[in-house]
Amino acid sequence: MKLKMQDLRLFNLVFESDPGWILDFSNRTLSAFFEEELNIDIDDERYQEEGTSKAKRVRCLLKQADRETALRVLGALWQYKTESMPEQAEQSRNDYLALISRLENADTDEAKGVKPIQAWHGVDWPSLIAEMNEMKSLPPHPRGFRFEAWLAELFSIFKLAPRSAFRNTGEQIDGSFRLNDEFYLMEAKWHQKRTSAADLHVFEGKLSTKATWTRGVFISWMGFTPEGLTAFGKGKRVICVSGYDLYHSLSHGIPLPDLLDAKTRHAAETGEPYAEFDRLYALKNKQFGTLK
Structure with missing residues (x-):
């Protein structure tokens, strides 16, 4: 957001203990604090445009x-x-309250900005991939339950506020989650065959009975048939994700929110409900990362 000179002065009075320092943080403890408490990567190069001090x-x-x-x-x-320096906090309380008041009362244009760079340093990528591989050998019924539990764990790890399956009158919803402050309903299938248009139409029908802004993500381990996607058509509220997409995004250290963002943007720009991982990232001209 747009910070004025007085905002910066108040910030410095409250939080800059010495020139370039934030309270009593070292570089290591500041990084850990932002990751653990805020899920923000304060070490990202985007935040070093004015210098590298804390x-x-x-x-x-x-x-x-x-x-x-x-x-x-x-x-x-x-x-x-x-909590760590209560006496100093009491001395700067009025300055802190003044700073918060100024930001809360800033106009809409001044309040605009981008979401922060999230930190995913603690994600156990190999373990998530190993669990995917283990599920392949399970019988169909327990495999389906394990798949849903694994997805709930995956969405929790990436802080997407998942909600487990719930039932409305006459319909079952496999779950929901929040991405970029918007809520999505979720359907998850692990069948022996790829998903056809029929299942997609049923899910689209469920979305049509919800608020007009509701969107959905259909996750199919085996993927989707080309003819089914064609029959389903464009301009729907469903984003499609395959097991192939999940496996390769995790293998390349690409966080789930980034994959979903890319798919959502592709759907918005083309109307297509599905773009496979390889095509999606080729279109974005994005190099794959390395396995974490």
């Missing part, structure tokens, strides 16, 4: 982020200060 990186983050993120960051830092 204070410059945090100020750069605040300038780039939206108001919600900025307030969340300041709130976490303030809580840390009140």
